[in-house]
Amino acid sequence: MLPGCSDINTTLSQFNETTLSSSGIAIEVASFLLAIVALIGNFLSIVVIYRKKCLHNPSGLLIGGLSISNISVTLFAAIPGIFHANSKTYHMSNVTCVIHAYLVTTTIGISYVIISIIAIDRCLAITLPLHYDIYVTKRRTIYCVIISCLSTAIASAIPIMGLQHLGLGQYQYVSYLSGCWLDIANYCKNFIIIAIIYSLICVVLLLVFICYIIIFSAAIQNSLGIPIISSISKDKRQILKKSIRTTLLIVSIFLITMTPAVAIILITAAHGQLILPPQAYKFLQYWCVYTNVVINPFIFGFSHKEFRQSYYKMISIFILKRRVHVRKFSTSLTTPAAT
DSSP states (O other): OOTTOSOTTOOOOSOSSOOOOTTHHHHHHHHHHHHHHHHHHHHHHHHHHHHOGGGOSHHHHHHHHHHHHHHHHIIIIIHHHHHTTTOSSOOSOHHHHHHHHHHHHHHHHHHHHHHHHHHHHHHHHHHOTTTHHHHOOHHHHHHHHHHHHHHHHHHHTGGGSSOGGGTOOOOEEEGGGTEEEOOTTOHHHHHHHHHHHHHHHHHHHHHHHHHHHHHHHHHHHHHTTOOSOTTSOHHHHHHHHHHHHHHHHHHHHHHHHHHHHHHHHHHHHHHTSOSSOHHHHHHHHIIIIIHHHHHHHHHHHHHOHHHHHHHHHHHHHHHHHHHHHHHHHHHHHHHHHHO
């Protein structure tokens, strides 16, 4: 038991009975629309990767894995969180609440891990362009992603093991988050697991930041007309340039959204009480998690020609089919009147 924790059933949160302002419904509707956009955008990304053979490589597999994890985050975290945003209580059983919190932790953790793997992959492509295809293969990439996902899933199960008296966490309904997770203000139950989770996230941020510096340096050299590696072919250099641009955008958004959230949550866990109004934590939840989920498909589209062309083609086909259906329907309505 942690020092000063005589009763693990008491909560240190002072904001258990919170409600949203009158603008909550508008925010909820806007969030739901963004969730739909995230689902459609990430699904289109998966379709593009599946249909384009040029993307059947380690980088394409990682982007596909990120899209799948983004869809999982939207389904298991974003949409349930939106539905319970205006509710004071969780209208499901304790078991369902625990399962939901576990899925949220697992899916979000997997998305962070895949982003770090993408950054490392591009860093290796830049620093070892001549040996990249030897060291990084599709099979090794798949193994790496599977091992990372399994490790994240196992680590996310720690709060289910009933070790909250050791500070290793307990999934429960948290009113100021309007959902099920760890009460970061409950020092006695959750401090150790919060420290572990966010220490690992800090390691991910550090790895991503180091890779970002390396990739950014290569991008500057490219913009100045300095070849990254003069011995690689022009086509590979062009592909590498595109991947640098895409990775820079993904990593930049990740660092911008995650850094303030990690700092505030670690400070809150150390203090054992909320240091900001409840709405601020809910904003951080949306900012650091859902922003990446929504923006990533647009990053692929605007920074990668294959994605951009495929998006445009699929949307054009969808619109054309809708017009054909509308014409057939209108014709079926006017034909009996004409006869």
